[in-house]
Amino acid sequence: MAEPLIELKDIYKIYHMGDEEVRANDGISLTINRGEFVAIVGKSGSGKSTLMNIIGALDVPTSGSYLLGGEDVDQMSDDQLADIRNRMIGFIFQQYNLLPKSNLLENVELPLLYAKVPAEERKERAMRSLERVGLADKWKNMPNQLSGGQQQRVSIARALAGDPSLILADEPTGALDSKTSREVLNFLKELNEEGNTIVMITHDNSIALEAKHVVRIHDGKINFNGDVKDYAAII
Template sequence: MPVIDIADVWKTYKMGTQEVHALRGCSLEVERGEYVAVMGPSGSGKSTLMNVVGCLDIPTQGTYKLNKRDVGSLSDDELAEVRNSQIGFVFQTFNLLPRQDCLQNVELPLVYAGVSRSERKARATEALQRVGLGDRLDHRPNELSGGQRQRVAVARALVNRPAILLADEPTGNLDSVTSDEIMRLFELLYRAGNTLIVVTHEDEIAAHARRIVRLRDGTVETDTLVAAPVLADLDASALEAEPA
């Protein structure tokens, strides 16, 4: 069974007396361990699709099964639990708490999950080591570069060992050199067995994936397998832990 199974999903919003169909019979399957880029022009439905995948919204019609669970049948509390335990989010704007250090930022999902303090510290430390920031545990976001902040965000997304790592324009606020650094990290995470879905409008970012899904007018226009990128001097030492 695929980790993501979206079948004939529609998402309709009411705008006054009008109905806007953001998704129109969209279907998509993603297997565990895949690396997928989602692309499309403005208004194509990619943001809505990602909200559905991330359990931030539920379909108007159709079905979405995440790890065999029908998301449309879940209560608000169950959806919140799924978001916290099954999906790791990485955003363009990092969304780190400025007064908390790296360790505390990464621990946050575990606090919501009710994990003990000692286990939180151990798992957050491990996650930061996985992204190459084991020596920055007590640094606050303003003491880090943009690339390091995004690495903290990735560690926070990984700390609950989610089924999916969902990244929305993860390099949008980064320069080209730092963007390449983050995409190399994603490549290492993919090779370690993580399932990655990256939303992007940049062809050079999508080229790092193994599959590119293009949306148009609320449905899948093309779904293409692509060759692995050539990445020289890729150092896997930052990912010594078991895959999430």
């Protein structure tokens, strides 16, 4: 039986710009089960980035409820939000967000450092993550010594290091050429086949079709939520 990991119900995120009310998310309800590979797709300004921030516990909704692994996220303090990010979520960003003056091992260790994992265990887990992405032999290298694709693999290793319940990938191929994008997408598929839950944010329909399930956002609302094959038939 499918086990929900992400449960969003009637999520509203409202901003006030002068006298104008902007509903970035306008009554979104969504359930994502453990082990799914979901693409959330939408054009710029659709509300997908706001939704990503809420799912990633980087922001809280104006109203509605959000359960992550059964924990009530929208009622948490800032310290509790930071804790849930460290414990349950691995982030992959478009621009890699690697520390330029730290070597690869130190970059991958970073979320474990925040989670207060002891130094020896931290190093072991970071090395295992680098091995998974094929970069263990380069652990002493600095980010500027790597190609863009290799840097993105380091960011994937960093996301995996904490053994998160959820991997949240924000436009993970946006800064890569087509060949390297394919390599990264194939690796995300492999991770999903191993049982990892992946939510990928993208503006590109062709990238969204790499997932198994697609959620399309338009003007702050979900206007498609279903299997990738059904989505491919309507775009």
